[in-house]
Amino acid sequence: MDIPQKVNLAEKLASFSDYWSPKVVGELNGQQVRLSKMKGAFIWHRHDHEDELFLVLKGRLTIELRDRAVQLEPGEFFIVPRGVEHKPVADGEVEALMFEPATTLNTGQQRNERTIDNLDRI
Amino acid sequence: MDIPQKVNLAEKLASFSDYWSPKVVGELNGQQVRLSKMKGAFIWHRHDHEDELFLVLKGRLTIELRDRAVQLEPGEFFIVPRGVEHKPVADGEVEALMFEPATTLNTGQQRNERTIDNLDRI
Numbered sequence: 001m002d003i004p005q006k007v008n009l010a011e012k013l014a015s016f017s018d019y020w021s022p023k024v025v026g027e028l029n030g031q032q033v034r035l036s037k038m039k040g041a042f043i044w045h046r047h048d049h050e051d052e053l054f055l056v057l058k059g060r061l062t063i064e065l066r067d068r069a070v071q072l073e074p075g076e077f078f079i080v081p082r083g084v085e086h087k088p089v090a091d092g093e094v095e096a097l098m099f100e101p102a103t104t105l106n107t108g109q110q111r112n113e114r115t116i117d118n119l120d121r122i
Numbered sequence: 123m124d125i126p127q128k129v130n131l132a133e134k135l136a137s138f139s140d141y142w143s144p145k146v147v148g149e150l151n152g153q154q155v156r157l158s159k160m161k162g163a164f165i166w167h168r169h170d171h172e173d174e175l176f177l178v179l180k181g182r183l184t185i186e187l188r189d190r191a192v193q194l195e196p197g198e199f200f201i202v203p204r205g206v207e208h209k210p211v212a213d214g215e216v217e218a219l220m221f222e223p224a225t226t227l228n229t230g231q232q233r234n235e236r237t238i239d240n241l242d243r244i
């Protein structure tokens with residue numbers, strides 16, 4: 001039985017500095033735990049088959065939806081249901097944990113210069 | 123489209139006080155986000171078909187395995203793979219977030235007086 005090591009979120013977060021490039025820090029039940037640093041605005045996108053959870057660890061993250069905006073402070077999470085267009089906007093630098101299926105593409109239904117096909121595992 | 127509200131972990135944690143009675147605070151992709159308060163030792167159990175993640179938010183949690191013990195401080199998580207016997211032990215009061223399939227029974231492969239079949243949603 002291959003039992004994973006425990007994960008210290010602060011240590012993992014200290015090990016990278018690039019924005020909008022989620023790192024895989026855990027896998028279970030076909031899902032991944034990802035950490036991301038964010039700054040500024042990402043793009044509008046949706047995930048047609050995956051719900052996506054954002055838990056803010058540091059900073060303030062706004063999840064813009066087409067009909068509202070959800071502001072998240074550290075210790076708050078929001079689940080974007082599948083099919084719902086969203087645009088994360090980081091007010092300053094944000095650190096967030098994401099929980100979503102391993103199949104989830106960071107740019108959702110589209111591929112562009114911000115798409116990352118093979119996320120780093122750290 | 124029914125879009126859930128954001129969740130503030132501290133507010134949810136302030137709303138209950140019973141130990142070893144996980145509360146469901148989010149659902150996505152067949153998985154649940156649960157919050158639990160723990161104190162003292164739970165029982166040895168395993169989940170034959172589900173991996174289980176424990177993220178400590180407050181206090182110190184030891185996950186005893188048959189061949190080792192994993193000590194978790196706030197900001198650390200550990201994934202117990204399916205089939206692996208484990209016994210959570212809280213040194214004082216612990217608050218933890220768990221990610222696991224909605225089907226996961228708190229006492230694993232056994233039913234006893236600590237089994238909770240229908241978890242509260244808060």
